[in-house]
Amino acid sequence: MARPPLSEQDLIDRYGPHLNQAPPGGWDSGLKVDKVVDTHCCFCGQQCGIKLKVADNQVIGFEPRYDFPFNRGMLCPKGVKRYLQGNHPDRLLEPLERDQGVDGGFRSISWDHALDRTVAEIRRIGEQHGPDAFAMLSGVSLTNEKSYLIGKFARLALGTANLDYNGRLCMVSAGAASKRALGVDRAPNPWSDIPLADVIIVAGANVAECAPITTSYIWRARDRGAKVIVADPRVTPLARTADVFLGLRPGTDSALFGSILHVLVANDWIDQNYIDAHTTGFDEAAAAVADHTPKWAQEVTGVPADRIIEAARLWGTSDTGMLLHARGIEHHSKGVENVNACINLGLATGKYGRPGCGVCTITGQGNGQGGREHGHKCDQLPGNRDITNPEHRAHVADIWGCDVAEIPGKGITAQEIVEAIHDGQIKGLLSICFNPLVSLPDTTFTREALNKLEFYAVIDFFLSETAHHADVVLPGSLHEEDEGTVTTVEGRCVKINAAVDPPGQARRDWDILRDLARRLGRGQYFDFDNTQDLFDEMCRASAGGSADYAGMTWDRIVAEQGIFWPCPEPGHPGTPRLFEGGKFFHPDGKAKFFPIRYRDPAEVVDTDYPVWLTTGRVVSQFLSGTQTRRIAQLVEQYPEPLCEMHPLLANQLGVASGDRVTVTSRRGSITVPAKVVETIRPDTVFIPYHWPGDKAANTLTNRALDPISKIPEYKVSAVRLEKATGHINVTDTRDTRLHDGETPEATR
Numbered sequence: 001m002a003r004p005p006l007s008e009q010d011l012i013d014r015y016g017p018h019l020n021q022a023p024p025g026g027w028d029s030g031l032k033v034d035k036v037v038d039t040h041c042c043f044c045g046q047q048c049g050i051k052l053k054v055a056d057n058q059v060i061g062f063e064p065r066y067d068f069p070f071n072r073g074m075l076c077p078k079g080v081k082r083y084l085q086g087n088h089p090d091r092l093l094e095p096l097e098r099d100q101g102v103d104g105g106f107r108s109i110s111w112d113h114a115l116d117r118t119v120a121e122i123r124r125i126g127e128q129h130g131p132d133a134f135a136m137l138s139g140v141s142l143t144n145e146k147s148y149l150i151g152k153f154a155r156l157a158l159g160t161a162n163l164d165y166n167g168r169l170c171m172v173s174a175g176a177a178s179k180r181a182l183g184v185d186r187a188p189n190p191w192s193d194i195p196l197a198d199v200i201i202v203a204g205a206n207v208a209e210c211a212p213i214t215t216s217y218i219w220r221a222r223d224r225g226a227k228v229i230v231a232d233p234r235v236t237p238l239a240r241t242a243d244v245f246l247g248l249r250p251g252t253d254s255a256l257f258g259s260i261l262h263v264l265v266a267n268d269w270i271d272q273n274y275i276d277a278h279t280t281g282f283d284e285a286a287a288a289v290a291d292h293t294p295k296w297a298q299e300v301t302g303v304p305a306d307r308i309i310e311a312a313r314l315w316g317t318s319d320t321g322m323l324l325h326a327r328g329i330e331h332h333s334k335g336v337e338n339v340n341a342c343i344n345l346g347l348a349t350g351k352y353g354r355p356g357c358g359v360c361t362i363t364g365q366g367n368g369q370g371g372r373e374h375g376h377k378c379d380q381l382p383g384n385r386d387i388t389n390p391e392h393r394a395h396v397a398d399i400w401g402c403d404v405a406e407i408p409g410k411g412i413t414a415q416e417i418v419e420a421i422h423d424g425q426i427k428g429l430l431s432i433c434f435n436p437l438v439s440l441p442d443t444t445f446t447r448e449a450l451n452k453l454e455f456y457a458v459i460d461f462f463l464s465e466t467a468h469h470a471d472v473v474l475p476g477s478l479h480e481e482d483e484g485t486v487t488t489v490e491g492r493c494v495k496i497n498a499a500v501d502p503p504g505q506a507r508r509d510w511d512i513l514r515d516l517a518r519r520l521g522r523g524q525y526f527d528f529d530n531t532q533d534l535f536d537e538m539c540r541a542s543a544g545g546s547a548d549y550a551g552m553t554w555d556r557i558v559a560e561q562g563i564f565w566p567c568p569e570p571g572h573p574g575t576p577r578l579f580e581g582g583k584f585f586h587p588d589g590k591a592k593f594f595p596i597r598y599r600d601p602a603e604v605v606d607t608d609y610p611v612w613l614t615t616g617r618v619v620s621q622f623l624s625g626t627q628t629r630r631i632a633q634l635v636e637q638y639p640e641p642l643c644e645m646h647p648l649l650a651n652q653l654g655v656a657s658g659d660r661v662t663v664t665s666r667r668g669s670i671t672v673p674a675k676v677v678e679t680i681r682p683d684t685v686f687i688p689y690h691w692p693g694d695k696a697a698n699t700l701t702n703r704a705l706d707p708i709s710k711i712p713e714y715k716v717s718a719v720r721l722e723k724a725t726g727h728i729n730v731t732d733t734r735d736t737r738l739h740d741g742e743t744p745e746a747t748r
Contacts, residue, residue, distance in 0.1 A: 031053065031055075031060065031061055032055060033053040033054060033055050033060065033061070034054050034055050034056070035053075035054050035499075036051050036052070036053050036054070036063070037051065037052045037054060037480075037497050037498075037499040038050075038051055038065060038497060039051075039052060039479075039480065039495075039496050039497045039499065040068075040486065040494055040496055041075070041078070041079045041082055041366075042082055042141065042366055042478070042479035042480070042627070043078050043079065043082060043141075043366055043622050043627075043628075044078075044210065044211055044363070044364060044365065044366065044489075044622070045211075045362070045363030045364060045365060045366065045367070045368045045369060045488060045489040046070060046071065046211055046213050046214065046488060046489055047070070047366065047367075047486055047488040047489070047494060048064070048065075048068065048070060048071035048074070048075055048076075048079055048213060049064070049065030049067070049068025049070065049071055049494075050062055050063070050064055050065055050075065050079065050082075051063040051064070051065055052083060052480055052499040054499050054500055057500050057501055057503075058086065058087055058500060059083045059086045059087075059480055059499055059500055060083075061083065062080070062082075062083045064079075067561070068494075068561060069192075069561055070191065070213065070488065070490070070492075071213045074212075074213050074216060075213075076212040076213065076619065077619055077620050077633075077634065077637065078619075078620065078621075078622055078628060078634065081631050081633050081634055082627075082631075083480075084631045084632075084633070085478070085627050085630050085631055086478055086480065086500070088462070088630045090462050090463065090630060091461060091462065091503060091504075091506075092460065092461055092462060092463060092473065092475035092476075092506060093475060093503055093504030093505060093506055094108045094109075094475060094504055094505040094506075095108070095109050095110065095111055095113070095114035095472070095473065095474055095475060095505065096108060096109065096114075096463075096472070096473040096475075097109045097113070097114065097117070097471065097472055097473075098470065098471045098472075106463075106473065109472075111505065111507075114472050114474055115474075115512075115515055115516060115519055116519070117471075117472055118430070118455075118457045118472050118474075118516065119516060119519045119520055121428060121454075121455035121457075121471075122134055122158060122428065122430075122455075122520065123520075124455075125427045125428040125454060125455065126158075126159065128427075129427050131158065131159035131160050131161075131408070132160050132161050132162050132408070132411070132426075133425065133426055133427045133428065134158055134160050134162075134426070134427065134428040134429070134430070135160060135162035135163065135411075135417045135420075135421070135426045135428070135429050135430075136150065136153075136154045136158060136160065136162070136163045136164075136429070136430045136431070136432075137163075137164060137165065137166070137414060137417060137429065137430075137431040137432075137434045137436065138150045138163070138164075138165045138166070138376045138431070138432050138433065138434060139165065139166050139365075139371075139432060139433030139434045140165050140166055140167035140170065140365045140366070140367055140368050140371035140372065141365050141366035141367055141371070141433060141479075142367060142371060142432070142433060142509070143367060143370075143482070143484030143485060143486055143496055143531070144367065144370040144371070144373070144374055144484060144485045144486060144487060144493070144535070144538060144549075145484040145485065145510065145531045145534035145535050145538060146432075146484065146509055146510055146534075147165075147367070147370065147371045147373075147374045147375065147376045148374040148375055148376075148382055148534060148537075148538040148541070149510050149513055149514075149526075149528075149534055150163070150165075150375075150376040150432065150513065151163065151374065151375025151376040151377075151380070151381070151382065152375065152400065152525065152526075153513045153516070153517055153526070154376070155406075155407050155408055156400065156402060156406060156407070156517075156522055156525045157513075157516065157517040157520050157522040157525070157526070158430070158520075159406075159408065160408060160411070161378070161408035161409055161410060161411035161412075162378065162411040162412055162417055162420070162426060163376060163377075163378055163411055164376075164377060164378040164411065164412070164413050164414040164416075164417060165371060165372075165376045165377060165414065165434070166365070166414060166433075166434045166436075166439060167365060167368055167371050167372050167377070168377075168413050168414040168415065168709075168710060168711060169331075169414065169439055169440070169711065169712065169714075170327065170330075170363075170364045170365055170368055170711075171330065171361055171363055171364060171365075171368050171369075171372060172330075172372070172377075172709040172710070172711050173329075173330035173331075173332070173335030173336045173338070173339055173706055173708075173709040173711050174325070174330050174335075174339050174361035175361075175372055175709070176336045176339075176708050176709040177335075177336045177337075177338075177339035177340045177343060177709075178339070178343070178361075180336070180340065180592065180594065180708075181340055181343045181344075181347070181591055181592050181593070181594060182343070182352075182578075182579070182584050182585060182586075182591050182592075183546070183584050183585025183586040183591075184384075184546045184547075184578065184584075184585040185372065185373075185384060185546070185547075186369065186491045186547070186565070186578065187358070187360035187361060187363075187369075187489060187490055187491055188352060188353070188358040188359070188360060188577065188578040188579055189322065189357070189358035189360055189490075189576075189577055189578075190490045190491075190492070190564065190576040190577060191214065191217050191489070191490050192217075192576075193322065193355055193356050193357070193358065193577065194214075194217035194218060194220070194221055194322055194324075194356075195217055195220035195221045195223075195224065195226075195356075196221070196320060196355045196356030197221050197226055197318075197320050197321050197322040197356040197357070198225070198226050198227070198318040198319055198320045198321060198356070199226060199227045199228075199229065199314050199315055199318040199320075199321040199322075200218055200221055200222075200226055200227070200228050200229070200321065200322050200323075200324065201229045201230075201231065201311070201315060201321070201322075201323040201324070201345075202218070202228070202229070202230045202231070202232075202238060202239075202242075202323075202324050202325075203230075203231040203232075203253065203257075203323065203324070203325040203328065203329050203342060204231065204232060204253065204325055204326055204327065204328020204329035204330070204338075204715075205232075205324055205325055205326035205327075205328060205362050206232070206234070206236040206237075206238070206326075206328070206616060206617070207236075207238055207324070207326075207362065208236060208237035208238050208619075209236070209237065209617060209618055209619035210326065210362075210364070210616070210617045210619075211326075211362050211489075212619065214324070214362060214489075215237075215238060218238065222241075227243045227244070227314050227318075228241065228242045228243050228244075229242060229243065229244045229245075229246065229311045229314060229315070230242040230244075230245050230246065231246040231248055231253070231256060232246075232247065232248070232328060233247060233248060233249065233250050233612070233614055233680065233681050233684045233686075234247075234614075234644070234679055234680045234681075234684075234686055235247065235678075235679035235680070236679075239679075240679075243314070244307055244310050244311050244314065245307070246301075246303045246307055246308070246311060247302065247303060247681055248301040248302060248303050249300075249301055249302045249612060249681065249683065249684070250601070250612045250613075250614045250684060250715055250716045251332065251600070251601035251604075251612070251715070251716040252300050252301040252302075252598070253328075253329045253332070253338045253341070254334060254337050254338050254341045254596050254597075254598050254599075255292065255296075255297050255300040255301050255598035256297060256301050256303060256308065257338070257341035257342055257344070257345060257596070258288070258289040258292040258297070258341055258596055258597065258598055259289070259292045259293065259294055259296070259297035259301075259308050259312075260308060260311060260312045260315065260345060261285070261286070261289050261292070261341070261344055261345060261348060262289045262290070262292045262293060262294075263294060263308065263309055263312035263313075263316075264312050264315070264316045264345070264348055264349065265286045265289075265348075267312070267313070267316065269312065269313065269315075269316025269317055269349070270316065270348045270349060271348070271349050271350030273350075274347075274349075274350030274582070275347070275348065275350075277582060278347075278350075278352075278582040278583075278584070278589075278590055278591060279347050279590055279591045279592065279593060280588075280590050280591075280592055280593065281592050281593035281594065281595070282347075282348070282593045284593065284595045285344050285348075285593035285594060285595045285596070287595065288595035288596060288597045289596070289597070292597075292598065293305075294306075294308040294309050300598060302681065302683075315345060315349065316349055320351065320354065320355070320356035320357050321346075321349070321351050321356070321357060322351070322356065322357065322358050322359070322360065323342050323345060323346060323351075323358075323359040323360070324360050324361075324362055325338075325339065325342055325359070325360075325361055325362070326361065326362040326364065327364060327616065327714070327715070328614075328616070328715060329342070330361070330709075330711065331615075331711060331712070331713065331714035331715040332601060332706065332711075332713050332715055332716060333601060333602040333702075333704045333705060333706050333707075333713040333716075334599060334601070334706060335706045335709055335711050336706055336708040336709050337594075337596050337599075339361070340594040340596055341596040342359050343359050343591075343594075344593055344594065344596065345359070346358065346359040347591050347593060348593075352579045352582075352591070353577070353578070353579035353580045353581060353582055353583075354580070355577070358577075360489075362489060363488075363489040364623075365623065366479075366486060367486040367487060368489075369487040369488060369489060369491060370485070370486050370487030370493065371487075372384075373487065373542075373547035374538055374541075374542065374547070375541075378410060378411035378412055378413055379410045379411075381393065381396045381407075381541075382396060382399075382538060382541035382542050382545065383541060383542030383543070383544065383545020383546065383547050383548060383549075384542075384545050384546045384547040385545045385546075387407070387409065387410050388409065388410050390404075392545075393407055395541075395544065396541055399537065399540050399541040400525060400541075401524075401525065402525065413705075413710035414436070414440070414710075415440060415441070415703060415705060415710060415712055416705075416710065417429075418436060418440060418445075418446055418449045419449075419703075421449040421450070421452060421453060422445065422448060422449035422452060424452065426453075427453065427454040427455070428453065428454055428455045428456070429453055429455075429456045429457070430456075430457045430458075430459070431456075431457075431458050431459070431460075431466070432458075432459040432460065432476065432509060433459070433460055433476070433509075434466070435464040435465060435466045435467075435623075435624035435626050436450075436466055437450065437464075437465045437466040437469070437692065438464075438465055438466070438624035438625065438626075438689070438690075438691070438692045438696060438698065439623060439624045439689075439698065440698060440712070441698050441701035441702055441703050441712040441713070441714060442667045442668075442698070442699075442701065442702070442703045443668070443696045443698045443699040444667065444668050444699065445667070445703065447469075450466065450469040451469065453469075455471050455472075456469060456470045456471050456472075457470060457471065457472040457473075457474065458470040458472070458473050458474065459474045459476045459509055459512055459513075460473070460474075460475075460476055460626075461475065461476050461477065461478050461506065462626050462627070462630065464624070464626045465624075465692040465693070474507075474512055475502075475504070475505065475506035475507065476502075476506065476507065476508070476509040476512060477502045477506060477507065477508045477509050478502070479496065480498065480499040480500060481498060481499075481500055481501060481502045481506075481508065482496070482498050482508045482509070482510070482531065483495070483496055483497050483498040483531055483532075484496050484531045484534070484535065485535060485554070485557060487565070488562070490564065490576070491564050491565055491575075491576075491578075492562035492563065492564050492576075493549065493552060493557055493562055493563050493564070493565060493567075494557060494561070494562040495554060495557045495558050495562075510528070510531060510534065513526075514526045514528060532554060535554065539551075539552055543568070544568075546566070546585055547565055547566070548565060548566040548567065548568045549565055549566075549567060550567070550568050550569060551563075551567040551568055551569040551570050551571065551572040551574075552565075552567050553570075560574075564576045579591075601704075601713060601716040602702055602704030602713050602716070603666070603702050603704065603713070603716060603717060603718050604718060605683075605718045606718065608720065609664075609665065609666065609718035609719055609720050610718075610720060611649070611683060611684065611685055611718070611719050611720060611721060612681075612683055612684040612685070612716065612717075612718065612719075613663065613665065613684070613685055613686075613687065613700055613701075613716075613717040613718070613719040614684060614685075614686050614715050614716065614717075615686070615687055615688065615689045615697045615698075615701060615714050615715065616686065616688060616689070616715075617688060617689070617690070618638045618688045618690070619637070619638075620634040620635075620637035620638045621634065621638060621688065621690035622690070623690065624690065624692075625690035625691060625692070628690070629690065629691070638688075640672065640673070640691060640695055641670075641672050641687050641688050641689075641690070641691050641695050641697060642672060642673050642674070642675040642687070642688075642730055643661050643663060643672050643673070643674050643675065643685050643686070643687050643721075644675050644677050644679075644680050644685060644686040644687070645661075645674055645675070645676060645677070645680065645685045645721075646676075646677070646678065646680050646681065646682040646684075647676055647678060648682040649682050649683075649685070649721075650674065650676045653721055653722065653723050654723055655674045655676070655721075655723050656674070656676060656727075657673075657674060657675055657676045657730050658673055658674065658727045658728045658729050658730045659673070659674050659723055659724075659726075659727050660672065660673055660674070660723075660724040660725065660726040660727065660728075661673075661674045661721050661722065661723055661724055662721065662722050662723075662724045663685065663687065663700060663719050663720075663721050664700075664719060664720050664721075664722075665699075665700040665701070665702075665717050665718065665719045666718070667699065667700060667701070667702070668699040668700060669699070669700075670687075670694060670695060670696065670697065670699050670700065671694070671724045672687065672695060673727075673728050673730050674730075675730050685719065685721065687700075689701075689714070698714070700717050700719060701713070701714050701717050702714075702716070702717050
């Protein structure tokens, strides 16, 4: 029988007082500080609460926040070290312009010159080729206010439809699937529901490394008797303790989920009353998987049929259950189908709208939730509105004080923007906190595209690999140098507080964009004195949308440790759990099943490329590594990418751990050290993607896109491997020796 969830005191007693109080004398005993600022971590979507210690306008230390209900004093290695990047010598302190001399480097310029040249190039390209020939790419780790401002800036200052963001590389498949099925794009549950679940399925989510604090919630569920099911090509740390492990081949997720639905239907492990009252389309979804038997799925996925049946039994016969998924099922040319197949499992068993019940995406980037709500997507207006909907356009135009016709229509997505640059259709680009040369697939293609731009301007705080291709670099602000809000993986809007001012001549991002807009003659739409002005307008613009922040204020957010949207009016308590009472966000109030049949990924293995490649993250690095590769302690933990492979594959290649292997796809090759492990399928290799240049895993990955979300297929590529020369010791991943004459970026 399931035990009751652990109380706060239970957690303190079991896991130790260190989780809820500092050691004697404090974390930084004797350290002189001017102030301590409550804020949140700058990395993943969990947005753990932290305190930054400040002296002489520099962040010199940190403490975890024990009062913030999500992490309650716990942090991952990145959260512990995140403050160390602020004083890095690579920090951009003044505007730069590409030097046209022999060296082709950069020279310092004044802000007036940098902004005037940028504005002149925007105007020139617009006059010669039309406004859509100038595009903008933004980052989703920015605050809600910046995301909102960027959407408005691109439409009303640049006048371009071609704006998109790097969330296109993360959560858009989950968002598209959720909107199709449920009518809204948000995790339906607060994370406090996880310990209440009797069964937890974790699909394509290495939570122990990519969302470590989420692991504690799963452990709490397991402590009270919950069963844990993990689906992944690798035996991730969480999978080592799972009750059922489903070690599927890359790209076969929908076959696995379809087979589980088949078993649920065949054994009547479904909630027919819930299906009849609250959903549509079940019969079509069931018919689509009528031939997806466990025996068939075993051949397709490589997962034993009896494990599929056991996973279905646990899920179908439990009263409560949560399914958590992430990029492992979303980074596919059929990522939307994969997520809809997961949602089908939740709807078929009535696991929505109740404590401990829901299908949730684990948001990857810092503001991956809020950043996809307020308008810097190519198809979106604030409040998660549709840019093609006349009523939505009219509402936003009224808030902005412009004519509806001034708001461009739907543009193209991030990868499509790079394709259009490569094809010569887009001539100019402005990017902010986006490093596509590392994060987009097929690195060689991306580099070729960047070199074809007539003009490229970058707003960032470090000179990223992509910024090396810029004509003008505008030094922007770090997370702790501005204030605003972000929205966490749970849908909880929280407050980011400024701890220090930007150093040197660096400026806050929103101030740079406001200045550009004024110089473009559009200043009347950007009359903001501070980010609270931006927040207030954003909330008004969101009113009535599915992501409704209209009832929020900064004071309330701080006092209540965050507010869950929708919060449509002042005094509204917010909405931690969606769909209570069985009401979904479609006009008829019902959720929609989608018929999902398995289809192959865009690329499959063959005799020339016989091994599956999948990519992902490691605990000490984050996304393109622009920040974490500059923190020496994190570099020490994992100094370069390793190619994980099973001993059977290693034996075929004559490779041992530390031997260098050349991995080749149809797009390129990289050479990295091997790491021989038993925790991966023998037909699959894994390489993390945080490194640039000749270590870039995305040199190998495929530009194939999901037809709905337009997310690239990072998780499935066909490769071949061969042993290369050279060897290092990878037994200890903290090995910091330099290899092949290269210097880790953090020590340059």
